[in-house]
Structure formats: structure tokens, C-alpha cells
Amino acid sequence: MTIAHVDMDAFYASVMIRDRPDLQQVPVVVGGGHRGVVLSANYLARESGVRSAMPMTRIKRMCPDAVIIAPDYALFETVSKSVMEVFRRVTARVEPLSMDEAFLDLRGVRLSPTEVAERVRASVYDEQRITCSVGIAATYSVAKLASKRAKPDGVLVVAQDEVTAFLHPLDCGELYGVGEKTREQLHRLGLITVGDVAHTPVGVLIRALGPAQGAHVHALAWGTDDRPAGGSYFGYSQARGAAPERSMGADETFGRDTDDPAVVLRELLRLSTKVASRVRAAAMAGRTVSIRVRFADFTTITRSRTLPEATDVTSEIFAVAASIFQGLGLQRARIRLVGVRVEGLIPRERVQRQLVLGERERGWSEADRAVDRAVGRFGRDAVRPATLLNRTANR
Numbered sequence: 001m002t003i004a005h006v007d008m009d010a011f012y013a014s015v016m017i018r019d020r021p022d023l024q025q026v027p028v029v030v031g032g033g034h035r036g037v038v039l040s041a042n043y044l045a046r047e048s049g050v051r052s053a054m055p056m057t058r059i060k061r062m063c064p065d066a067v068i069i070a071p072d073y074a075l076f077e078t079v080s081k082s083v084m085e086v087f088r089r090v091t092a093r094v095e096p097l098s099m100d101e102a103f104l105d106l107r108g109v110r111l112s113p114t115e116v117a118e119r120v121r122a123s124v125y126d127e128q129r130i131t132c133s134v135g136i137a138a139t140y141s142v143a144k145l146a147s148k149r150a151k152p153d154g155v156l157v158v159a160q161d162e163v164t165a166f167l168h169p170l171d172c173g174e175l176y177g178v179g180e181k182t183r184e185q186l187h188r189l190g191l192i193t194v195g196d197v198a199h200t201p202v203g204v205l206i207r208a209l210g211p212a213q214g215a216h217v218h219a220l221a222w223g224t225d226d227r228p229a230g231g232s233y234f235g236y237s238q239a240r241g242a243a244p245e246r247s248m249g250a251d252e253t254f255g256r257d258t259d260d261p262a263v264v265l266r267e268l269l270r271l272s273t274k275v276a277s278r279v280r281a282a283a284m285a286g287r288t289v290s291i292r293v294r295f296a297d298f299t300t301i302t303r304s305r306t307l308p309e310a311t312d313v314t315s316e317i318f319a320v321a322a323s324i325f326q327g328l329g330l331q332r333a334r335i336r337l338v339g340v341r342v343e344g345l346i347p348r349e350r351v352q353r354q355l356v357l358g359e360r361e362r363g364w365s366e367a368d369r370a371v372d373r374a375v376g377r378f379g380r381d382a383v384r385p386a387t388l389l390n391r392t393a394n395r
Contacts, residue, residue, distance in 0.1 A: 002113055004104040005135045005143040006087065006120055009152040011100035012040035014130040015079050016069050027066045031056045036253050039071050043152060079128055086123045090116055101147075103140060117155040141176040142167065142223045148174075163223035168195030175220045182217065185209060197221040247286070250274050251339025257296045259334050265322055271340040272318035284345040285310035289320040292339035293328070300337075303328065310346055317342060 008014065012030045017023040027045035031038045038059065041050040048063035059066055080099040087094045093105035106116060117134035124132050131153040135146025142158050145167070150156040158166050167175075172194050173183035189208055191197050197205070198221035206214030219225035250271045258264065268291065279286060290304035303324050311317065321340050 002106040003137060003140055003143040004106055004113065004116060004120075005140070005147040006102055006104060007133050007135075007144075007147045007151070008083065008100035008124075009131045009133055010040055010042050010046075011130070012071060012076060013042040013045075013069075015076060015128075016072065017042065018129045023067060027063050029056075029059050029063070029066045029068050030071050031059070031068060036255065041066075079130070082128060083124055083132075086120060086127065089123070090120060103143065106136075113157055114155065117157075121153070121155070137163070137223070139223060139225060141220050141225055144176045145170070145174060164195075164198070167221065167223055168193060168198060170194045172197050172217075172221070175217065177220060178217060182209065182213065186217075194221050247341050247343040247345060248275055248278050248282070248284075249290075249339055249341030250278075251292060251337055253294075253337045254335065257334040257336050259332050261326075261330075264325060264335055264338055267338050268321045268325060268340060269318050271338070272321050273314050275340050275342055276312060276314040276317050279312045279342055279345065280348075282345075283348045285312040285348045286342035286345045287311075288343040289317055289324070290341045290343060291321050291324050292337070292341070293325070293330075293335060294337035296334040296336050298336070301328075304343070306344075310344070310350075312348060 013028050016030055017028050025044070027048060027050070028042045029038055029045050029050060030040045036056055038050060038052050038054045038056060040052060045063050045066050048066075050059060050063050050066065056068070059068065076099055083100075084094060084096060084102065087102055087104055090111075091104050091106060091109050093107070095103040095105075097103065104116070104120075106113060109116060111119065113136040117136060120134060121132055124130065133147050133150040133152060134155045135143045135148070135150055135158070136156070137143040137146055137158040138160055142163055146156040146158045170193060171183075172178060172186045172191055173180070175194060175197075178186075185208060186192075186197060189200075189204075191200060197217060200218075202215060202218045204214075205218050208214065209217060216225060252267055252271060254263075254267070287308075287310045288304050288306045290302055292300060292302045294300040305320050305324055307316070307320065317340070325338075
């Protein structure tokens with residue numbers, strides 16, 4: 001098996017400045033609103049320490065010469081779709097992770113991995129005038145690390161006999177799927193590098209991290225894990241026996257902190273609508289709905305609720321999200337960000353919904369699909385909940 005991970009270089013910033021010759025040699029930051037966060041920064045801005053997700057209020061102190069540009073999400077979507085089509089001209093097995101990165105399964109592709117990488121990079125640059133980096137390896141995790149090491153505008157192929165030499169000198173926190181908390185746990189055990197983790201008995205890792213995570217991290221450290229972090233929205237990874245947890249979500253940072261429950265609930269409705277549409281587009285359904293709330297002091301909480309059966313219905317997902325939020329009993333708490341996520345996704349065809357006595361045979365599920373068709377034909381603003389027609393400027 002050969003996997004390529006293609007990652008656009010400073011995607012949002014690159015798209016915003018590609019038609020601006022005056023910005024090619026200056027630090028540029030893409031960020032939103034009165035008080036949002038950094039969405040992206042070009043490499044000149046990154047040299048000053050600017051990183052994605054930083055509060056915009058810090059940028060002028062860190063990089064006084066930075067030019068700040070508001071994001072154009074419609075343009076990002078257009079460019080992203082074109083880039084994904086470039087990938088699909090190489091292989092039909094493309095697994096997008098976000099707007100600006102994707103895994104490509106190269107099994108059956110006649111070109112060599114290096115030829116694929118160069119063709120993709122050349123096509124993306126010729127058609128969109130932006131660059132990308134490509135990592136190639138036998139597993140998802142190693143391919144993703146390789147693309148990171150290839151940045152910007154490069155290619156790195158990690159052959160099977162080079163995997164341990166490539167991985168083991170790295171900090172264990174660089175492993176794909178190892179978050180900050182897991183990294184801290186490993187460091188507390190004295191395990192600093194990937195090599196340290198690899199040479200630790202798997203039983204020790206299981207006791208420290210739990211059965212699933214301990215075994216998974218050990219496999220990552222040897223480059224033998226073929227489970228895509230976050231799961232695959234396509235069927236081909238399941239054929240290899242992988243059964244990862246799956247989820248889809250979205251969040252939003254308010255332009256100004258808010259303590260108005262009506263504003264928060266309206267945003268939860270918008271996010272529920274967005275997430276439910278994505279779940280339906282992937283022909284999936286999920287049993288667990290979670291929300292994330294970040295307060296003005298950056299404290300963040302996550303709460304979830306599991307339903308009796310999986311759903312892809314917008315109204316059901318929002319009802320759970322709203323109920324969770326209202327159950328928090330937040331009084332006058334100023335909120336910076338909210339998010340909605342649907343977890344435990346399974347193929348929609350496996351969901352057998354039982355009609356309740358007296359319930360209509362056709363209802364919200366069919367209505368959602370009618371909305372999806374209208375949006376697909378006339379654009380995302382064609383149909384929306386009435387509550388969202390007069391959104392405040394607080395977003």
C-alpha cells in the first residue's frame with residue numbers, strides 16, 4: 001500500500017495574495033472580524049512567530065509590518081474544489097481532511113509515487129498558482145508527517161526501510177493523532193522522542209494511556225499503524241479492517257464575546273445545520289452529539305449526549321445541542337466560541353428507524369434531503385431556517 005498526503009502551503013494566505021503582487025514579499029495574516037483568530041499566515045509572517053488560531057490582538061505586537069486581510073470563504077471553497085479535482089484525476093480514492101489537505105490512495109496508479117507527487121504539484125500550481133507539499137509512505141501517519149517535513153513546496157518519500165530512521169528522532173508529540181495531553185503523559189514517563197516510545201513495552205503504554213490509545217501510539221512509533229486518524233469517509237479503509245471512531249463537526253468564534261443565550265442558540269442552529277448536511281452528504285449518521293463552549297478567558301468545556309439511535313436529521317441534532325447548552329445553566333458567562341459535533345458515525349444504510357405510533361411516514365428527514373437538493377442546485381443560501389435569516393452582527 002502507498003499513501004500520499006498532499007497539504008497546501010499556507011492555503012488561505014496563498015489564495016488571498018496570489019492576485020496581489022504588492023503582497024508577495026510582505027508578511028500577510030488572514031483573520032476575521034473585530035476580534036477573531038488567525039486563520040492563516042504566509043511564511044514571512046510565520047518567521048515572526050505568527051501561527052494559526054492565535055488571537056488577532058497579538059499580531060501587531062508580534063509582527064508590526066503584517067498586512068491583515070479578511071478571509072473570502074467562497075473563494076476558498078472554489079479553489080479547494082478545483083484542487084480536489086486535481087487529486088481525483090490521479091486516483092478516485094481521495095480522502096479530504098479539510099479544505100487544504102487530503103490523503104490519496106495510490107494503489108493501482110500506474111505512475112510511480114514520485115511522479116504522482118510532481119504531477120499533482122505542477123497541476124495545482126499551473127491551475128491555481130499556489131503550491132503544495134507531498135509526503136508519501138506506506139501508512140497514513142507517516143505520509144502526513146512526511147508532507148509536514150517537505151514544506152514548503154516539496155516532496156518527501158519515506159521508503160519502508162527508512163521509516164524508523166525518519167520517525168525515531170522526532171518528538172513524540174509530532175506523531176499524527178498524538179495530542180498535547182498524550183504528549184504530556186508520555187513526557188512525564190520520560191518518553192521524549194518517538195524512538196523512546198517505540199522501545200517502551202506496549203504493556204507500559206497501555207497502563208499509562210489505556211488499551212486502545214497505548215497500542216495505537218506504539219504502532220505509530222514503529223510506523224505500522226494504517227488506521228486513518230479521525231476515520232475514513234470512504235469505504236476502502238474499512239476493507240483493511242480499520243474501525244476508527246468517526247465524527248464530523250464545526251465551530252465558530254464570535255466577533256465579540258457574548259452572554260446572550262439567544263445568540264448562542266442561533267449559532268448552534270447554524271452549526272447543527274452545517275454539520276448535519278455534511279453527515280448526510282457522506283451517507284452517514286451518528287448517535288452522539290457534543291457541543292464545545294469556549295469562554296472569554298479561553299477556558300473550554302465539552303459536553304455530549306448519546307441518542308437511542310443514530311441520526312442525520314438537522315432538527316434532532318440541534319435539539320440535543322440546544323438541550324445540552326441550556327442544561328449548563330450559564331448565567332452571564334461571556335462566550336467566545338461554540339461548536340457542534342456528531343460522533344460515532346456509521347453508514348446511513350445501517351440505521352433502521354422505528355416509526356412511533358401516530359408519527360408521519362415522511363417528515364424532517366425527507367425535508368432535510370429536499371433542502372440539500374435545493375442548496376446543491378441554487379447555493380447554500382437558497383434555503384435556511386427562518387431563525388437564521390436575521391442574524392446579528394455578533395458573529
